[in-house]
Amino acid sequence: MNAMKILHSESSRGWGGQEVRTLKEMLALREREHTVELVCPRGAKIGVRSAELGFAVHHANMRGGGDVRSMMSIQALLRRSAFDVLNTHSGHDSLVAGTAGRLVGTPLVVRTRHLALPISSLATYTWIPHRVIAVSHYVRRYLISAGVAAGRVETIYDGIVKPEPIARSTLRAELGLGPDAVIGCMVAIMRAKKGHEDLITAARPLLAVRPNLHFVIAGNGDLFERIKSIVDGLGLGRRIHLLGFRTDIPNVLRGCDLFLLPTHQEALGQSYIEAMAAGLPVIGTNVDGVPELIEHNVNGLLVPPKNPDALRVAIVQLIDNPGLRTQLGKEGRRITENGFGIDNMADETIDFYRRSLRRLEQRA
Structure with a gap:
């Protein structure tokens, strides 16, 4: 046949x-x-x-x-x-x-x-x-x-479709952010169990003391208005940037320093694969199929689900250690080059x- x-x-x-x-x-x-x-x-x-x-x-x-x-x-x-x-x-x-x-x-x-x-x-x-x-x-x-x-x-x-080399991401210019900004990225449809509120809870204390720290969230869905109301209600709209649905995810990822998806439930996680292919260090949760993609301290960090405190610790670990970010990102890219x-x-x-x-x- x-x-x-x-x-x-x-x-x-x-x-x-x-x-x-x-x-x-x-x-x-x-x-x-x-x-x-x-x-x-x-x-x-x-x-x-x-x-x-x-x-x-x-x-x-x-x-x-x-x-x-x-x-x-x-x-x-x-x-x-x-x-x-x-x-x-x-x-x-x-x-x-x-x-x-x-x-x-x-x-x-x-x-x-x-x-x-x-x-x-x-x-x-x-x-x-x-x-x-x-x-x-x-x-x-x-x-x-x-x-x-x-x-x-x-x-x-x-x-995934392996990303084409991008000379320069347009994300920072779009958001008015300079090269000194440290940007964490989350890409996920906005629905229950993806962990959007865990990210906001983890990020809030960090944003209060780290003026160069920002987060971008790409994706839409049933919970978009709820997440937007939480971000706006906390006065964080200039620090947590809700991008909505995007067709240029490789461009978004290339403009960021780290990726995180604190999902409560995930069969595998395409977004992790896309982030690793872009050379980003990833933070995932130790649930379901995610550990098949992320090996802790090898190509990313794993934290327990529904645990904003542990998520915050992992974020700080990557923010304060550019060498670790580079090491994990390189290994993630190597893994995706050989599969996925x-x-x-x-x-x-x-x-x-x-x-x-x-x-x-x-x-x-």
């Missing part, structure tokens, strides 16, 4: 790490001359962006397992286009599209598990898909402990599809 026909399904209407990974994967597989299409609800952000990039985008609500209309629509699509692979990503589309795929006999139905949350439907990992992709070893171990057969689930790490590229993710995914199809054919 050479080129394959692959349909991705996504019932989420939002935009976060899961959707970013899926779209990057779609682009990389298309570059390898595979036919890649998407089915999602009308208005879903991944659908809008995929259409802008020239993908064929089909629409179905996929409201839940009882959405018979969506299931019939996807069955017709799968029959009409004879896809080799259906790759589902969220709970509702795994029920609706995944079941449609099994009913029409799609050769390979795959579920990708992007999250470190407890699973809500074991059937969307056992009965419906033929195989499962986990984005970290932590997620794979959890799925196996929940009842997914070890031979059905494989880890494929997130991949989008090419790695795409090649491993295609290999996984092909091996799975061969095994299913042999079993049949």
Whole structure:
């Protein structure tokens, strides 16, 4: 089998790490001359962006397992286009599209598990898909402990587009900050458990005594207005800069001195990979899949989750030790140069599809 026909399904209407990974994967597989299409609800952000990039985008609500209309629509699509692979990503589309795929006999139905949350439907990992992709070893171990057969689930790490060299970041000029400013950066969708309030709590005492210290937070989401009201209410709007959604994350990262994401829960953490690729020392939390990316005192620092005091200590450690920042940043860049590229993710995914199809054919 050479080129394959692959349909991705996504019932989420939002935009976060899961959707970013899926779209990057779609682009990389298309570059390898595979036919890649998407089915999602009308208005879903991944659908809008995929259409802008020239993908064929089909629409179905996929409201839940009882959405018979969506299931019939996807069955017709799968029959009409004879896809080799259906790759589902969220709970509702795994029920609706995944079941449609099994009913029409799609050769390979795959579920990708992007999250470190407890699973809500074991059937969307056992009965419906033929195989499962986990984005970290932590997620794979959890799925196996929940009842997914070890031979059905494989880890494929997130991949990032390696940043092009940037002569000079425009971030400091944008914010009116000079070369003497020390800037910490956080990139994350603004939703619960990402740790935005932990950062503010950790930063507040430092900002009172370190006039050259600033923090930038890139990302939007449901909690944006809440975080903005906290920052403004503390009078820190000139020190904690809320950038909103950005399309120039490499430019933002290059303008900073360190990266931190005090998340409470994380399957892996694309933002850490992007920061390491930019040569920044990273501060992460010792939860879920994060330690698979960050080795304490090697390419970053790990602190307990929900612990602003420990986060503050780690920030001070990096601020006051430029040599340590350089050392950790160099090691982080070295790690990403040897892995975590989008090419790695795409090649491993295609290999996984092909091996799975061969095994299913042999079993049949």
